[in-house]
Amino acid sequence: MRSNLEPRAPWGLKLAALLCVLFLHVPLLLIFLYAFTTEEKSYQFPPPAYTTKWFAVVWERQDIWDAIWLSVKIASIATAVALVLGTLAAAALWKSRFIGKDYISLLFILPIALPGIITGIALRSAFNVADIPFSMWTIILGHATFCIVVVFNNALARFRRLSGSMIEASMDLGADGFQTFRYVVLPQIGSALLAGGMLAFALSFDEVIVTTFTAGTGVDAKTLPIWMLDELIRPRQRPVTNVVAIFVMCVTFIPILAAYYLTRDAEHTAGAGK
Template identity: 45%
Template sequence: MRFDLAKTLLWASVIVILLFLFVPVAIIMVYAFSASNIQGWPIQSFSLQWFARTFADDEVRAALFLSVEVAVVATALAMLMGLLAALAVYRLRGPGSEAIAFAVVLPIALPGILTGMALNSYFVLWGINLSFWTIVIGHGTFCTVIVYNNVIARLRRLPPSWAEASGDLGAGPWRTFRLITLPMLGSALGAGALLAFALSFDEVIVTTFTAGAQTTLPLWIFGAIRLGQHLPEVNVVVCVVILLTILPVLLAQRLMGRAALLHK
């Protein structure tokens, strides 16, 4: 068997990159099972006591529920706005559509601190108190981009002959959209929603400027680390956040992979 140096170096590079990315994450997850309240290596003994204490903490539970509620509502908002924006860009082809496309993707290209400051200034200008809904609006600005990117990519791969055939058979634009276009966009819309949920659930920067007195789970983590408090509980919460973030990303990847096979 001939030794392939290029392939070996490529695989070695991949392994090094994956270790660089995920070893710190793995260490935090292991610390969550440490019996000591002081982080140190090697870990002397393991215990589940911090999980029980963390889940019994009313502040942590409230922050978790708020994060889930915000992510669900922001995802629903992003699905509607992302779908409408994708349809507008796809059907209104020309200079106007390019301007719309640029405006839609701009929030995710801008630094989060700029988006957060802009939204905060806007809310203050109109006398809007920071609350649950201001967090949702803030998250909706970048979650919409995720849904839009998935849907517009799928729209550009759909054969236009299907919609044309539906029209030839007597179906109107709305019926064609409901029976032909929307079902074909289902997996792209679902994958975008899952990714938007994951992005919203662990967002910190924009939330800092739009939350006011509200505390989401990422904000609780940030505050606890900054003050050097509840570090064992922080490790547990980080472990839970990682798991809750990985799951929708994996599901979105499977949806997109299955859809790609169907459209070959």
């Protein structure tokens, strides 16, 4: 609750905040608007008339469903890979102490700081050198590089809040390593993993650059974002892209929002145990 004693923001600041919010969100509203326009060749404002027929068109087009299904598959597998590897890496760095530990954890985080184009080129040449044919799996590997970072960061932050003596306490009370992980560690890092996993999924789902570099050709190369890029170049049925964009927004927005609430709640309770 905001108390009356708290100083109120001056109106100038409020205006700036409002403008900022508008700047961020008006373009998104336009996407919604043009999903319902009857004009299919240009973005005429205001739209001459409104229709919902584009939703039906999207429903009918197999290439869209293929693209969505491919993206979901890639994002799910990349996230699963990231969850396992990212958690293991975080656990290893949390528990052990060795020379160069800080550099190792920097190396883990680097892929997300690197421009996607660098990651993309590096992976493409690596796949070429290793003679790995480009396929859905090369895209998954490419996405996993930055998905791991998100999981790793989330898991490590939570691990650091876990007191080391809790693990010892569990062992002391008769639990072996597996039981300790299942009953003590996992419940406490679970929400961090879920949050990291959702972010990873969202990142993978709308990734374009790394995908372009690691994709082969044909149906296996056309993830949803790539399909959208292709579609923009075509002059016909523009609102179809907007309908798909709305779909993508929903798919990525819900997990990000959920991740936000999950980690926020955890912060509330995690400190209380100590």
